[in-house]
Amino acid sequence: MMKMKKLLCIALAAIMVLALAACGSTTQPSENGDPSSAPASDPAASAEPSENAEVEAQYVVGICQQMTHDALDQATQGFKDALNEILGEGVVKFEEGNAGGEQNNCTTIIDGFVSEGVDLILANATWPLQAAASATADIPILGTSVTDYATALNIDNWTGTVGGNISGTSDLAPLDQQAAMIQELFPDATNVGLLYCSGEPNSVYQIETITGYLEEMGYTCTPYAFTDVNDLSSVTQMACDNSDVIYIPTDNTAAGNTETIANIVLAAGVPVVAGESGICSGCGVATLSISYYDIGYTTGEMAAQILQGEADISTMPIQSAPNVTKMYNATNCETLGITIPEGYEAIA
Amino acid sequence: MEFLQSLVNSLPGVLGQGLIWGLMAMGVYITYRVLDIADLTVDGTLGFGGAVCVLLTVNGVNVWLATLIAMLAGMLAGLVTGLFHTKCGIPAILAGILTQLALYSVNLRVMGWGTSAGTQATLAVSVDKYDLILSSRYVRDWSENLINNPIVVMIPVTAVVVAILWWYFKTESGSALRATGANRQMARAQGINTSTATVIGLMISNGLVGLAGGLLAQYQGSSSVDMGRGAIVIGLAAVIIGEVLLRGHGKVLVGLLGCTLGSIVYYFVIQIVLRLGLGTNDLKLFTALIVALFLAVPYWKGKAATARKRSVNSKEEKNNARA
Numbered sequence: 001m002m003k004m005k006k007l008l009c010i011a012l013a014a015i016m017v018l019a020l021a022a023c024g025s026t027t028q029p030s031e032n033g034d035p036s037s038a039p040a041s042d043p044a045a046s047a048e049p050s051e052n053a054e055v056e057a058q059y060v061v062g063i064c065q066q067m068t069h070d071a072l073d074q075a076t077q078g079f080k081d082a083l084n085e086i087l088g089e090g091v092v093k094f095e096e097g098n099a100g101g102e103q104n105n106c107t108t109i110i111d112g113f114v115s116e117g118v119d120l121i122l123a124n125a126t127w128p129l130q131a132a133a134s135a136t137a138d139i140p141i142l143g144t145s146v147t148d149y150a151t152a153l154n155i156d157n158w159t160g161t162v163g164g165n166i167s168g169t170s171d172l173a174p175l176d177q178q179a180a181m182i183q184e185l186f187p188d189a190t191n192v193g194l195l196y197c198s199g200e201p202n203s204v205y206q207i208e209t210i211t212g213y214l215e216e217m218g219y220t221c222t223p224y225a226f227t228d229v230n231d232l233s234s235v236t237q238m239a240c241d242n243s244d245v246i247y248i249p250t251d252n253t254a255a256g257n258t259e260t261i262a263n264i265v266l267a268a269g270v271p272v273v274a275g276e277s278g279i280c281s282g283c284g285v286a287t288l289s290i291s292y293y294d295i296g297y298t299t300g301e302m303a304a305q306i307l308q309g310e311a312d313i314s315t316m317p318i319q320s321a322p323n324v325t326k327m328y329n330a331t332n333c334e335t336l337g338i339t340i341p342e343g344y345e346a347i348a
Numbered sequence: 349m350e351f352l353q354s355l356v357n358s359l360p361g362v363l364g365q366g367l368i369w370g371l372m373a374m375g376v377y378i379t380y381r382v383l384d385i386a387d388l389t390v391d392g393t394l395g396f397g398g399a400v401c402v403l404l405t406v407n408g409v410n411v412w413l414a415t416l417i418a419m420l421a422g423m424l425a426g427l428v429t430g431l432f433h434t435k436c437g438i439p440a441i442l443a444g445i446l447t448q449l450a451l452y453s454v455n456l457r458v459m460g461w462g463t464s465a466g467t468q469a470t471l472a473v474s475v476d477k478y479d480l481i482l483s484s485r486y487v488r489d490w491s492e493n494l495i496n497n498p499i500v501v502m503i504p505v506t507a508v509v510v511a512i513l514w515w516y517f518k519t520e521s522g523s524a525l526r527a528t529g530a531n532r533q534m535a536r537a538q539g540i541n542t543s544t545a546t547v548i549g550l551m552i553s554n555g556l557v558g559l560a561g562g563l564l565a566q567y568q569g570s571s572s573v574d575m576g577r578g579a580i581v582i583g584l585a586a587v588i589i590g591e592v593l594l595r596g597h598g599k600v601l602v603g604l605l606g607c608t609l610g611s612i613v614y615y616f617v618i619q620i621v622l623r624l625g626l627g628t629n630d631l632k633l634f635t636a637l638i639v640a641l642f643l644a645v646p647y648w649k650g651k652a653a654t655a656r657k658r659s660v661n662s663k664e665e666k667n668n669a670r671a
Contacts (some may be wrong), residue, residue, distance in 0.1 A: 004627075094670055097622055100631050100632065102578065103568065103572055103574060103575055104365070104568075104582070105618075105631070106566070106568075107361075107365060107484060107568045108365065108615065108618055108619060108622060109622055110484075111358060111361030111364075111365075111484060112354070112358050112361070112619065112622060112623065114361070114488070115354065115357035115358040115360070115361060115488070116354055116358075118358060127470075127570075127572070128472065130470070130472055130568065130569050130570040131484070131568055131569065131570075133472075133474065133569055134474075134475060134484050134485060134567070134569025134570070135484040135487075135569075136485065137476070137485060138437045151468075152420075152470070152472060153472050153474065154406065154471065154472035154473065154477075154570075164476075182656070186528060198456055198467045198469070199452075199573050199574070200469055201458065201468060201469045201470050204465050204467065204468065204469070207465075208464065208465060225467070227452065227453060227456070228452075267633070292645065304639065309442060313400055
């Protein structure tokens with residue numbers, strides 16, 4: 001009887017190992033040249049590392065990405081492209097981990113990087129940044145796709161520089177310019193509804209900040225917070241009933257459910273100004289857009305300086321996107337009868 | 349070889365996370381195995397414990413006291429589920445889901461305490477600014493900050509928790525709890541108030557999960573509203589893996605130690621999976637398969653045993669008939 005149990009245990013262990021081995025062999029080839037995860041890259045860049053495998057890697061960079069998401073994927077790609085262009089192909093070896101939207105996995109992935117002693121960590125979004133900040137005070141950490149570092153790291157008296165071993169880039173389009181855009185497009189409106197998910201710290205921060213700018217301009221602002229996708233439609237309906245214009249920040253939950261929002265706001269005839277182009281193309285009329293590839297690229301430039309010893313991370317301020325673009329959604333503008341002034345690009 | 353080397357290097361992190369989740373798994377063990385009900389409150393309780401602990405710590409409360417209060421907060425959540433179940437007649441699984449749902453809003457409010465918005469989805473607590481009990485920062489530190497090393501901290505904490513629970517399950521109240529889980533009708537016939545026992549069990553269970561949440565938040569440097577998402581699966585996986593490895597079905601002490609062992613093994617497997625570069629989109633599928641496998645093995649073992657017994661019996665019958 002005991003023998004039987006032992007045999008089963010061994011068999012079980014063997015099955016697990018086999019299963020793991022199978023996973024390893026199937027995923028490794030796709031890692032080298034998988035263009036589907038890199039929408040913004042040119043195919044040549046992602047195919048090259050396998051050819052240049054003989055180049056000795058001088059630096060190891062760990063990349064921890066919070067989840068698979070178009071914007072985050074682009075930021076990672078921009079980061080890698082920048083490092084490959086500045087330092088040369090194959091000079092930097094990238095260790096990539098994707099947490100699949102679970103905070104625990106961020107801790108596990110980051111711990112793996114620390115145990116390997118990587119030269120630099122790219123924390124793509126808020127949870128990886130928090131996990132990395134907790135795990136190491138020595139390895140340089142660059143964040144990207146993080147909106148507000150003061151909130152994410154609980155810093156009082158924010159000066160624009162984190163200090164220590166942390167710096168990075170923010171994905172925020174300047175909120176004062178966004179408020180100015182609302183004024184430019186809707187000068188006659190009085191009530192602005194602010195629609196966001198209360199579970200996202202970045203959204204809460206943006207709502208608080210833009211409220212200040214909008215109220216200075218004489219608008220009345222009302223926040224409409226939903227807790228998750230299940231109460232999104234009823235909260236959106238309430239916002240439509242009481243607002244002339246709705247503003248949505250760079251909210252991940254909203255970004256994932258633009259159709260739900262569009263069905264309500266377009267029917268109610270209320271225009272939506274959005275914090276990023278993804279939300280705008282789904283349910284908005286206009287947005288001030290940044291490119292995640294750009295901020296990833298900027299982060300890669302910072303990384304190159306740090307790796308080569310040209311810059312001290314403790315004095316590097318948080319950078320934001322180099323370019324912003326005013327964009328509009330032609331279909332929705334037509335539906336709502338809104339004329340867009342000069343200087344706006346249509347969202348393709 | 350390089351792979352094995354890096355795997356060995358990552359062992360401290362595995363131990364750190366595994367020991368903390370071991371406490372959480374003990375909470376799951378108490379409801380799932382001892383009390384024989386599936387309690388889904390824990391997904392919310394883990395975040396609740398984390399939120400309470402971090403909020404108190406950043407507001408200047410002693411970190412040990414904050415962690416203790418996180419445990420009490422967890423017990424409160426367990427009490428709510430228990431009252432939903434016993435006083436309102438809501439089935440246990442639904443009562444747990446209701447509390448878990450409510451805790452999402454509560455956690456937002458707890459972390460947003462004192463901010464102008466009143467809600468906040470994540471609250472950071474930096475080991476540089478506060479004197480935390482444990483932090484992933486020191487998990488590889490074997491010389492200077494030995495006392496701060498999470499593994500060094502968690503081993504005595506785990507031992508104390510296991511000792512207290514072991515003692516408790518031998519007391520009258522603990523025995524009543526076990527009897528309630530074993531056979532509700534029989535326990536009632538013996539004069540045990542099964543409702544009280546259920547509520548106490550849920551409170552102890554969620555207290556442990558709250559404690560684990562508080563420790564986990566310190567370990568990872570922040571609490572967040574989504575922290576507990578899928579926690580029940582990790583807890584269950586740890587319980588089941590521990591049972592299969594230690595084969596201690598029914599013995600409380602072995603079961604509790606199995607929780608810790610199981611969660612360490614669980615994180616070890618996850619670390620291997622991540623190391624192999626498996627797409628994390630498939631990670632949840634993989635986790636589910638591992639848990640299903642560990643759940644199925646004892647069942648298959650049972651089937652094989654009965655089949656063998658039957659064949660032995662039938663042989664004996666034949667022999668008897670011949671005689």
